[in-house]
Amino acid sequence: MGVTGDRFRHEALGVVFQVREDRLSVLLWQRALSPFAGAWALPGGQLLAAERLGTSASRHLAAKVDIPEIAHLEQLETRSDPVRDPRERVLATAYLALVTVGAQPRLPADTAWHPVDALPACAFDHQSIIGSARERLRAKLSYTNIGFALAPETFTIAQLRDLYAAALGHEVSATNLQRILTRREVIEPTSGQSRPTSAGGRPAALYRFVSRSLVVTNPFAAFRPRD
Amino acid sequence: MGVTGDRFRHEALGVVFQVREDRLSVLLWQRALSPFAGAWALPGGQLLAAERLGTSASRHLAAKVDIPEIAHLEQLETRSDPVRDPRERVLATAYLALVTVGAQPRLPADTAWHPVDALPACAFDHQSIIGSARERLRAKLSYTNIGFALAPETFTIAQLRDLYAAALGHEVSATNLQRILTRREVIEPTSGQSRPTSAGGRPAALYRFVSRSLVVTNPFAAFRPRD
DNA sequence: CGGGTTTTCAACTGTTGGTAGATAACTACT
DNA sequence: AGTAGTTATCTACCAACAGTTGAAAACCCG
Numbered sequence: 001m002g003v004t005g006d007r008f009r010h011e012a013l014g015v016v017f018q019v020r021e022d023r024l025s026v027l028l029w030q031r032a033l034s035p036f037a038g039a040w041a042l043p044g045g046q047l048l049a050a051e052r053l054g055t056s057a058s059r060h061l062a063a064k065v066d067i068p069e070i071a072h073l074e075q076l077e078t079r080s081d082p083v084r085d086p087r088e089r090v091l092a093t094a095y096l097a098l099v100t101v102g103a104q105p106r107l108p109a110d111t112a113w114h115p116v117d118a119l120p121a122c123a124f125d126h127q128s129i130i131g132s133a134r135e136r137l138r139a140k141l142s143y144t145n146i147g148f149a150l151a152p153e154t155f156t157i158a159q160l161r162d163l164y165a166a167a168l169g170h171e172v173s174a175t176n177l178q179r180i181l182t183r184r185e186v187i188e189p190t191s192g193q194s195r196p197t198s199a200g201g202r203p204a205a206l207y208r209f210v211s212r213s214l215v216v217t218n219p220f221a222a223f224r225p226r227d
Numbered sequence: 228m229g230v231t232g233d234r235f236r237h238e239a240l241g242v243v244f245q246v247r248e249d250r251l252s253v254l255l256w257q258r259a260l261s262p263f264a265g266a267w268a269l270p271g272g273q274l275l276a277a278e279r280l281g282t283s284a285s286r287h288l289a290a291k292v293d294i295p296e297i298a299h300l301e302q303l304e305t306r307s308d309p310v311r312d313p314r315e316r317v318l319a320t321a322y323l324a325l326v327t328v329g330a331q332p333r334l335p336a337d338t339a340w341h342p343v344d345a346l347p348a349c350a351f352d353h354q355s356i357i358g359s360a361r362e363r364l365r366a367k368l369s370y371t372n373i374g375f376a377l378a379p380e381t382f383t384i385a386q387l388r389d390l391y392a393a394a395l396g397h398e399v400s401a402t403n404l405q406r407i408l409t410r411r412e413v414i415e416p417t418s419g420q421s422r423p424t425s426a427g428g429r430p431a432a433l434y435r436f437v438s439r440s441l442v443v444t445n446p447f448a449a450f451r452p453r454d
Numbered sequence: 455c456g457g458g459t460t461t462t463c464a465a466c467t468g469t470t471g472g473t474a475g476a477t478a479a480c481t482a483c484t
Numbered sequence: 485a486g487t488a489g490t491t492a493t494c495t496a497c498c499a500a501c502a503g504t505t506g507a508a509a510a511c512c513c514g
Contacts, residue, residue: 005273006275006276007234007236007237008274009232009234010234010237047235048233054307077302080274080280082279139448156461158461173450173503174462175504175505176502177450178462178463180502201459202509202511203510221366222369222370223369223391223472224399225473383492385491401492401493402494403473406470407470407471421492426489427480428481428490428492429478429492431491431492449501451503453502
């Protein structure tokens with residue numbers, strides 16, 4: 001462990017998800033220059049000398065999207081294929097970032113949202129990283145309260161069902177969703193009601209997430225005695 | 228994204244777990260030199276120019292323990308605190324490594340197993356990394372077949388119960404364990420029987436893991452319709 | 455007031471998992 | 485052998501969890 005040793009460039013990448021028009025979408029920017037000119041890439045950039053990876057991810061994301069919009073950020077994984085960047089070796093640590101539904105952050109001209117089930121050609125290993133992020137999000141929706149980072153402050157059960165359905169990629173029963181999340185004390189009713197839409201129908205009760213920071217709630221720990 | 232940019236040393240660390248005498252233990256070596264002289268550290272070392280992180284972790288572990296003994300290896304997380312190493316900034320990517328119970332790899336003189344609930348003073352941020360690794364192992368025991376990497380080829384339910392109890396840190400019911408893992412098709416009975424011990428008692432049936440590579444088995448995906 | 459629409463709730467069901475106690479298969483000792 | 489001791493295995497029970505269905509509630513509009 002002397003002072004010798006190879007050194008590497010290192011970048012932080014953000015997989016920013018938002019549910020837009022009932023589809024889970026990811027923020028990408030289009031590369032103008034080689035390599036992968038024209039292909040779409042995850043926002044991110046180099047790690048600085050005195051910077052932590054999480055800070056670096058936030059800093060680079062700030063160039064694409066207003067940071068307060070990012071309701072949750074967590075480290076995903078580190079990619080180390082020596083030739084993942086054809087120019088020079090760059091290690092990449094990916095972060096999962098979630099943006100509340102309905103937020104409309106201003107975007108630079110080269111940047112756009114893409115539904116994850118209709119991705120354009122992606123640069124580097126970014127498509128595979130997006131896949132990992134989807135998996136992580138899907139799993140955590142089932143056993144944590146991570147939905148708080150996708151949902152607005154208050155919402156109806158129907159809105160929440162659509163949001164979960166988009167993020168999970170399959171139908172979700174509103175009855176089930178309400179019962180499970182209420183029993184786990186992940187969501188709670190507020191006194192408010194939605195104003196009825198023009199289409200008529202019973203006005204929906206408004207709910208909110210009990211906590212807006214990550215809590216693991218699912219009792220998915222088998223083999224544990226009751227006492 | 229020019230050619231300029233800071234470069235960093237990067238190391239791979241291995242959190243090697245084995246159940247020894249019914250206690251979950253981790254492999255550590257004792258530092259002789261400053262910094263943290265006398266403290267215990269995780270095995271690991273520098274990433275080389277053309278090497279992937281997983282390969283690097285395996286390579287450094289090979290210096291401490293025979294590699295074929297490592298039944299499972301997976302990336303855990305990357306630590307980036309700029310001052311986690313007081314000499315110079317070093318990023319560290321930790322791996323979770325599991326060694327089959329009963330294996331007795333030869334160890335260098337400075338290296339020893341330590342029960343995780345009685346850790347000595349640890350160097351750098353290694354104690355906290357060991358904590359993360361325990362969490363990961365505990366969670367995955369509940370919803371994957373990862374026990375295959377801790378258990379021998381064949382085993383009795385009682386042996387498996389002791390192994391799970393050590394890794395999970397609480398009592399485990401043999402009845403429950405057998406029923407759940409059998410129903411999930413994680414383990415299956417073999418034709419063999421354990422030879423009775425000198426203490427007497429009914430000889431136990433021998434089981435084996437159906438698969439010896441990681442499979443996610445727990446249906447912990449709520450909100451999914453049956454068909 | 456009655457038909458259309460959406461939300462909410464209650465009841466039923468199958469599955470999972472924790473518990474307790476009975477039964478099976480062995481050793482050792484008298 | 486017979487009996488006690490020991491360990492393993494199995495069944496039955498029960499509570500909690502989760503998916504489904506359909507009815508009731510609360511609004512709109514004409």
